[in-house]
Amino acid sequence: MAFFATIGLLSVFYYIAYLILPSILDCDLLLRFKEIFGKPISSLKGKVVWISGASSGIGEQLAYVLAKAGCKLILSARRVAELEQVKKRCLEENKYLNDDDVEVYPLDVLNLDLHEKAFLHVINKFGKLDILVNNAGRSQRAQWENIQVEVDREMFELNVLSIVSLSRLAVKHFLQTGNGQIVINSSVAGFFPAIMSGSYNGIKHALHGYFKSLVLEHFRNIDVTIVCPGPIQTNFLAESFTEQSGVKYGIKTEKDQNKVSAKRCATLMGVAIANKLDYVWIAKPNLLRLLYILYCFPNVGKWLVMTLGAKYLMKLRDAKVSSQN
Template identity: 80%
Template sequence: MAFLATVGLLTLLYYLAYFIFASILDCDILLAVKEIFGKPVSSLRGKVVWITGASSGIGEQLAYVLAKAGCKLILSARRIAELEQVKRRCLEENEYLSDDDVEVHPLDLLDLNSHEKAFRHVLDKFGKLDILVNNAGRSQRADWEKIELTVDKEMFDLNVFSVLSLSRLAVKHFLQTGKGQIVINSSVAGFLPVVRSGSYCGAKHALHGYFKSLIMDHHDKHIDVTIVCPGPIQTNFLAESFTEKSGEKYGINTEVATNKVSAERCATLMGVAIANKLDEVWIAKPTALRLIYILYCFPNFGKWLVKTLGQKYLMKIRDAKVPSQN
């Protein structure tokens, strides 16, 4: 009996510790520990890193974090002017980087036929690729039953198939060179359902399935996979989000809110995750982080809690306000 009581007490303390830490941290416990005691981002100095979606948001801020660490960068997105601005800022972040160390390479990820040519350009420029960061993507706000099937296809084309296409090129290269790292900017929607984002959840769940399978397939080949799962982040993603209608954008600006992690902070934590080759990390402020842990660790209680809190409360955590339109 005493043994069972001890086991029960230790289990209770274990989960209590998680709840306490989730109330004060802005990321999962392992990532928080690695930020203090793990490898610093500066350990990535000299690595060749290709970032998609680098013209704004988390991708832009990650470029600054890695530039400061001394990485050589390839910055890709569709908007050339914005990429050039990011490059200038990268060079300002680290005076030891030269103009040749930061390459702007415009890329439309939906044009899958252009991926191999873009990959060859990277290899011709730097002779190798160490880390591919799949950051580009779009979110969604829509009622599940109203979503046109075309939207699901468009979501998967951008958030899944373009990522797979580029990543498979990278993995083939890594198998030849003997090592490399794939980074996926996913979402907590990749392992938990989130409200009013059916297509987005489906796409992010797919990414986890694909890349966790990659980990299993090549666990002995020195190919590392880091899946980053942000919760609410302070970026301008909302206006560009998919809705339930093909060709339509959500069109509502993202509110500034204290319950969201800044893009700068998210990028810093991503840098730590990359440097320490963590498999999966969660990034969110305490309000969202507590809910994530509850839903992940106690799914039955989580189901009841979600029903009790209601959709309006969950949307407020996610977007800082309850929208008045789709």
């Protein structure tokens, strides 16, 4: 009887820890543990890493984190001038990197016909690829029933098909070389749907389905790290999709203390990559607590979400920004 009482007590402490610790963290418990006790980001020194969407935001900051660690980088996006500035700062972050260690390769990921050429360029340049970071993508703000199907198609092409296409080339290469790592910059919306973003939720769930399948098929050779940030302090809103094809949201992102900085998010991503974690959350306590309640106590979580209401969820996501759609 004492044995079962001990097991019961340990279970209670386990769940209490999962409710209390997120109140003081900005990431999930395992990621925080690895940040303190796991492999340092510097363990990635010498790895060849290709980052899409590297011209701004999280991708830009991740480039600096990995450059400091001594990685060789391929930086891709459409904006060449911005990529050159990112490269310049990468070289400033680590004086031991030379000009050939950081390659700027402009790429519109929507043009799938260019993917193989881009991949061959990377291999010809560095001889191999160790890690592919799929960071390119756009968010959305729109009322569910008003979203044009063309918007769903455009979002799927950018945020899913382009990633799958590039990743399949990388996986084939990794299977030839013996191992490799795919990193997906997803969103907590892949677990807990975000309000006013029906298409965005759909594409994030799709990404998780695609890459969790990859894990099952090639877990001995391919490491997949799915990074799920909550609200991050980047200028993403202006470029977000809306309910109409070709129309951008066009609203400046508010600064708010409940958003994780892009630099901090990139640092935590670096930890996740170095420790080959399969699934991580990055968010401030208000959202992190809610995620754990939904994860550990789904029935309670459903009641809590309904009680909090749409206005609270929108504020949790966008601070002072409200929907314009």
